[in-house]
Amino acid sequence: MIKQDYFPLINQKLCKKCGLCAKLCPRKVLESGADGLPFAAHPEKCTACELCVSHCPDFAIELKSLQDNEHHGCIDK
Numbered sequence: 881m882i883k884q885d886y887f888p889l890i891n892q893k894l895c896k897k898c899g900l901c902a903k904l905c906p907r908k909v910l911e912s913g914a915d916g917l918p919f920a921a922h923p924e925k926c927t928a929c930e931l932c933v934s935h936c937p938d939f940a941i942e943l944k945s946l947q948d949n950e951h952h953g954c955i956d957k
């Protein structure tokens with residue numbers, strides 16, 4: 881079954897804006913913003929496959945539950 885209640889959250893302190901995650905996501909959930917930082921443009925399409933999480937060279941992505949978090953873009957921690 882496809883999990884649809886997760887989305888990728890980008891830690892902008894760790895992200896180096898390489899763009900890899902947006903290119904890799906098979907569901908086109910992630911897009912690069914004008915500042916180069918990726919954000920979840922289509923969080924409802926995420927299948928929680930973890931491809932982006934496992935390939936991010938800076939460990940800047942974690943999956944969050946849509947129910948737990950109102951923010952679908954970036955965190956600054």
Ligand code: SF4
Nearest residue numbers: 895896898899901936
């Ligand atoms: S793969 Fe990681 S470092 Fe590269 S743009 Fe995505 S979140 Fe940022």
Ligand code: SF4
Nearest residue numbers: 905926927929930932
């Ligand atoms: S977990 Fe998979 S579907 Fe979700 S944003 Fe990452 S690569 Fe895309």
